[in-house]
């Protein structure tokens with residue numbers, strides 16, 4: 001497996017991590033997540049959250065209330081009204097289920113053998129993920145689990161996938177049990193861990209797997225100190241890279257031709273007229289050669305989003321039908337629109353997009369392929385993943401809201417805003433491709449981008465709650481667009 005070693009990672013000065021950082025640590029049972037997550041929480045002054053303990057607490061409650069581990073509705077009925085608290089105490093965490101301390105009870109072999117089954121139910125996961133997101137939404141946390149980087153916090157500041165060989169993990173668990181004075185059989189332990197690996201990575205809903213933007217650390221041959229040090233440095237890689245962006249900016253700025261400046265002038269006028277607000281990336285610093293991936297709800301999205309990168313030259317993948325219309329076609333081509341035929345795979349568009357990215361230009365795409373219902377971003381099509389795999393270009397997810405209701409002829413019933421997410425870089429892609437083919441990898445990248453849109457939407461709703469207008473129109477569009485999408489993509 002391709003994985004980072006301490007020497008591969010840059011020496012990063014401490015203090016680069018923002019206060020509201022979210023560090024996501026995923027990996028199989030026994031890979032050392034808890035030890036490292038605790039050490040990182042200490043080192044960076046963050047709160048440690050063990051999501052496995054939450055699934056264990058539910059399993060323990062199910063055991064004591066005689067709810068079967070396969071009874072999804074029964075488990076949800078148990079979980080929904082329950083209070084579940086993780087309270088830091090003297091370097092450890094106290095787990096409280098309905099106010100009762102269950103920290104010891106959740107570590108028994110009975111709980112251990114059933115927890116993967118309990119955690120496999122979609123409705124249980126939905127409730128747990130919502131609780132975990134609420135715990136970490138303000139940031140300042142290290143969260144460990146199986147789906148933190150891929151599902152719970154798709155926009156985490158740092159994502160680490162901690163792996164280790166089965167043998168190394170069995171060794172560790174064996175020692176842990178011995179220290180606690182418990183007799184265990186080595187073969188049984190090996191079987192149990194292999195079993196949990198299989199259940200955790202083969203379940204339908206958010207299975208354990210490498211998030212393509214996670215830094216993979218193989219701890220098999222590492223001492224504890226080396227493991228902690230490697231992960232601490234890994235946490236600083238993305239923030240350190242983000243600090244370097246301004247240097248790139250000065251180069252990119254020189255390349256903007258006059259007709260571009262004119263187009264941006266028009267777009268900015270439009271954005272100002274409608275009162276577009278921008279959140280994130282206010283300085284306009286994007287890496288060179290990156291993909292700007294935006295959700296799509298209205299034909300006004302391209303110029304509105306375009307107005308926010310007036311300091312850059314950006315190629316835009318535009319539907320071929322639009323580029324045939326005068327005067328839009330010739331105008332859009334002047335500002336580097338690339339025509340894409342959406343039925344099937346368009347090799348010419350792909351080659352043009354790749355050439356632009358390889359040349360350090362930026363590419364704006366609407367990876368859902370067509371307009372989607374308001375409030376329901378996704379699904380993201382495989383094109384994004386195909387381009388990412390061919391270029392390794394970083395992706396900046398961007399969420400646009402309100403361009404439907406605010407525009408001429410529409411009503412003024414939702415805020416008009418563009419929210420930038422952090423840059424996603426594909427550290428874990430080669431490791432991901434060891435267990436997945438290229439098509440599966442594209443689907444995983446697409447899913448991650450879709451979850452990034454949903455997370456940016458949730459942030460937008462925190463600033464200004466979803467309006468009645470958006471909710472109602474979203475429902476109507478969901479039905480209407482389903483039919484249109486079948487027509488657009490029929491190949």
Ligand code: DC
Nearest residue numbers: 051052053055115116119145146147
């Ligand atoms: O990390 P742990 O061994 O305490 O986790 C217990 C179980 O919970 C594990 O078998 C898988 C499940 N789990 C999960 O499905 N998703 C998480 N985010 C955390 C744990």
